[in-house]
Amino acid sequence: MTPPQHNDQNERTVASARLNPVTWTRRTKFIAGGAALALVLAGTGGGIAYHQYTIDRDCKAQTALFSDQKTELTKAIEDAEAALALVEGDTPADHTKGFTESAAANADTDTTDAAQSDATQSADPTESPSTATEDTDADAVDGAALTADLKTAIDTAKQDSAAASPQQCSTGDDLDAIEALTTSRQADLDKLTAQTKSFTDAVEAYRLQTASAEATFSMETAKADLAAAQKAAADQLAVVDADTALQGDATVKAAYDGLKKTENDSHSVSTTVTVSTYEEAVSSIEKAKTVAAKTDEVNAATQALKDAIKAYQDAKVAEEAAAQAAAQAQAQAQAQSRNTTRGSGTNSYSSGSSRSGSGSGSTTSRSGSRSGSGSGSYTAPAPAAPSGGSVSRDNRGGSSGGSGSGSSSGSSGSSGSSSRIDLGPGQPDGPGCVTMEGKEYCKP
Known part of the structure; x- marks a missing residue:
């Protein structure tokens, strides 16, 4: 038996008629429209839902970033203030004096000695002084400007840190606001961090220059x-x-x-x-x-x-x-002892003369006596009186007179005796004067 012939063309025609809205029945068109509306609504709702999802997600991330920034700002401020305390604190770091007043214009003047010593100790021996000076100028520290910039950055960061967190973030506008806030805070945070590093590096460079100058000067002096x-x-x-x-x-x-x-x-x-x-x-x-x-x-x-x-x-x-004083004392004692020996008794001396004559002849006599109550006594002969008269003298303070007769007495007196006087033992026997008992006796 022969199978029925298959007609592909007829089947394609029937399928096309089903997909063509023109051929649809009213019921079919209603059903198709409802399905299409459902699809559109579903797509729109999904887009809206996704957009809200992204807003919620980004709000959450920005809120977390805001909180993290507050922590980072707090730490950055502490670091900056610690760096500032190196030069402005109650106990500034060694070799930082004058940093906050230093400026690039005069830094080469303030640190010339330090730079020269630095060049002398560490630079190439063949390097000229002008090269070392140029390096110093290039490394000049503008401490005043850096200090001012750091203080400004600290103040700004403190304001950001004090800003309150957004109360809510549920819309696109809320998200935009918090994003702008976190972006500004991050810029301020980055600036403070950079300023702190620049400031710290400048302080360390200044300390090295100052310490180098002190080391060189101190060692040269020492x-x-x-x-x-x-x-x-x-x-x-x-x-x-x-x-x-x-x-x-x-x-x-x-x-x-x-x-x-x-x-x-x-x-x-x-x-x-x-x-x-x-x-x-x-x-x-x-x-x-x-x-x-x-x-x-x-x-x-x-x-x-x-x-x-x-x-x-x-x-x-x-x-x-x-020794000299002792010798002088001994000599004085000896001299005093000799003087005491000479004047230890009471001495008297008298002299007198008489002259008498007949014709051309004359007789002259002089007597003298000396007695003492001390250690000894002696009588010195009196000198002869000049001719032509008679004289009687009692030393120089006695009385004199002339007469026709005279007498002489003494233990050793004699008429016409020698004119030399015996001044005693150890004394010169000849012309001169001697002082005894406060009186002066002279011999011609």
């Missing part, structure tokens, strides 16, 4: 002082080396040995200055202090030796003065 102290010590040691008497004094010898040891030790101290980093500059400053301390030790030991030498010399002078 080296000069040490050299002077060493020379003074050598001169003082030479004084003892040249005097054997000083070497024999125990006090001088002890001071000499102490100075010798201290002076030798002073040659071992380090005087090298390195200023590549701030820590090295500070270390060099401490080296300079060590050199200065050693200088003080040398000076103290030198002074101790000077004092010992002076004490020795003063003792010698005092000893010589005492």
Whole structure:
């Protein structure tokens, strides 16, 4: 049996008629319209729902960012204020004095010494001074401007940190507002962070320059002082080396040995200055202090030796003065003893003369006597009176007169005796004067 013939063309025609709205029945068209409306509503609702979803999502993210920014701003402000306290706090960091007043225009003047020392210690030995100066100018620190900028950034960040968090974020406008706020806060936060770093770097550079200048100057001064102290010590040691008497004094010898040891030790101290980093500059400053301390030790030991030498010399002078005084005292005592021996008794002296004559002849007589109640007595002969008369004298204060007769008495008087007078034992026998018992006796 033959199968029925299949007609593909007829089937395609029927399918096309079903899809063509023109051929639809009223009921079909109603159903199709409802389905289409449902699809449109579904799509619109889905778009609206997704948009709200994204708003809610972004609001949540921005709110979290706002909270995180507040924490970051707080920390950034603390860091900035800590950096500022390095130069403006109650206890500013070492070598920061003058930073807030420094400016790029005069920074090269303020730090010339530091830069020159820096160039001397760390730069190429063949580098010219002008090159070092140019580097210094390039590294000049404008501390005043940096301080002002940092303070401004801190104030702005504080305002951002104090801003209140948005109460709600449910619409696109709310989202836009919070996004603008977080963007501004982030810019201020980044600026504060950058300003803090610039400020800190500038402070460290300034500290290095200042410490380098101090290290170089301190060491140069300490080296000069040490050299002077060493020379003074050598001169003082030479004084003892040249005097054997000083070497024999125990006090001088002890001071000499102490100075010798201290002076030798002073040659071992380090005087090298390195200023590549701030820590090295500070270390060099401490080296300079060590050199200065050693200088003080040398000076103290030198002074101790000077004092010992002076004490020795003063003792010698005092000893010589005492010996001289003793000799003078002894001489004075001996002289006083001789004077006392001579004048220990009571002496009297009288003289008289008479002259008588007949024709051309004459006779002259003079008598004198001396008695004492002291250790001995003697009578000195009286000198002869001149011819032509008679004279009677009692020393120079007696009385005189002339007569025709005269008499003479004494233990050893004689007429016509010699004109020389015996002044006593140990005295010159010849012309002269002698003082006895407050009276002067003279012999022609």
